[in-house]
Amino acid sequence: MEMEKPRPAYAGEGCLVGVLRVPVKVVAVLVVLPVRVVWDLLVAVARLLHRHVLGPAGRGLRRFHEAVARPVLRALGRAARTLLMLVLVWPWTGLWRYVISPAGRGLARLGNAVAAYVLRPLGRGLALAGWALFVWPWAALWRHLLAPVGGALLTHLLRPLGDGLRRALRTVDRRLLAPLARGAALVGRALGTALFVWPWAGLWRYVVVPVAGAAYRYLLAPLGRGAYGYLLAPLGRLLVAAWHLASRISRALGRGLVRLWRGCVARPCAWAYRQVATPAGHLVREIWRTARSAVREARAEVRRALFGAPPREPVRSRARTLGSTTAVGSVPAPEISLHERQG
Numbered sequence: 001m002e003m004e005k006p007r008p009a010y011a012g013e014g015c016l017v018g019v020l021r022v023p024v025k026v027v028a029v030l031v032v033l034p035v036r037v038v039w040d041l042l043v044a045v046a047r048l049l050h051r052h053v054l055g056p057a058g059r060g061l062r063r064f065h066e067a068v069a070r071p072v073l074r075a076l077g078r079a080a081r082t083l084l085m086l087v088l089v090w091p092w093t094g095l096w097r098y099v100i101s102p103a104g105r106g107l108a109r110l111g112n113a114v115a116a117y118v119l120r121p122l123g124r125g126l127a128l129a130g131w132a133l134f135v136w137p138w139a140a141l142w143r144h145l146l147a148p149v150g151g152a153l154l155t156h157l158l159r160p161l162g163d164g165l166r167r168a169l170r171t172v173d174r175r176l177l178a179p180l181a182r183g184a185a186l187v188g189r190a191l192g193t194a195l196f197v198w199p200w201a202g203l204w205r206y207v208v209v210p211v212a213g214a215a216y217r218y219l220l221a222p223l224g225r226g227a228y229g230y231l232l233a234p235l236g237r238l239l240v241a242a243w244h245l246a247s248r249i250s251r252a253l254g255r256g257l258v259r260l261w262r263g264c265v266a267r268p269c270a271w272a273y274r275q276v277a278t279p280a281g282h283l284v285r286e287i288w289r290t291a292r293s294a295v296r297e298a299r300a301e302v303r304r305a306l307f308g309a310p311p312r313e314p315v316r317s318r319a320r321t322l323g324s325t326t327a328v329g330s331v332p333a334p335e336i337s338l339h340e341r342q343g
Contacts, residue, residue, distance in 0.1 A: 024287070025294040033298050 021290050021294065024291045025298070028291065028294045028298045032295055033302055036299060037302065
């Protein structure tokens with residue numbers, strides 16, 4: 001009989017963990033275990049189908065395609081291509097090469113001949129006729145009649161007449177218009193000064209300035225000093241005192257709000273975190289660890305029941321391996337040979 005060490009109990013387990021372990025194991029066996037078994041069966045069936053049905057069928061189809069379907073389809077494609085070339089390509093190629101292209105070249109040569117021997121001489125004749133009818137007569141008229149007559153008129157009539165008119169206008173302007181313009185400018189300046197400058201200057205100097213100075217000296221200055229001394233200065237001091245009082249009240253209100261926040265929110269939240277949330281988190285963590293260990297044990301039991309337990313290493317070799325988890329101070333298992341076990 002194989003010697004096994006008893007499994008160590010979980011350190012720090014309480015009564016609540018012990019009570020919750022059994023329901024968690026029951027749920028794992030009744031819910032998780034059937035789903036895992038069905039999943040393993042489906043995986044095994046899928047592997048069996050892939051190995052013995054789908055794989056051979058796929059290889060057979062591939063061989064059939066390589067041996068039969070590909071040559072047949074290739075031959076059909078070549079035949080279809082030849083038929084399409086015979087029906088759609090070669091007739092149009094022959095028509096273009098042996099009918100349309102020679103006809104086009106003949107028409108091009110005919111057109112070049114007609115343009116060279118008919119249209120080009122006709123165009124030249126029409127151009128000469130147009131020059132003879134519309135260009136040369138007007139050019140000859142301008143060159144031999146209009147240009148000499150115009151030059152003579154400009155030289156002997158229009159230019160001397162323009163020079164005389166210019167001299168006459170310059171003389172009239174110098175002796176008559178210039179004095180009239182200077183007199184009109186002087187009269188306009190005097191009238192403008194008398195009408196628009198002197199009245200406003202006198203009004204500003206003898207009315208506005210004395211009245212404004214007297215009003216400022218005897219009315220505005222005393223009113224300003226009285227308003228500043230008896231109204232603005234006391235009002236400013238009152239506002240400064242109110243500002244300081246408001247700052248003291250705001251600081252006191254801020255300290256009260258801070259204390260109220262600490263007493264109503266911060267301290268209760270800290271107490272709830274320490275006394276409620278932390279134990280609840282520890283409880284949830286222990287429940288999760290228990291459930292995970294239960295699921296692992298259930299999977300190991302099912303695997304052992306379906307496929308058998310793996311061969312165990314002898315106790316002596318397990319105790320002497322480097323991966324042994326024996327704690328310091330624990331007593332090692334006794335070394336018993338295989339003959340003594342069987343005997």
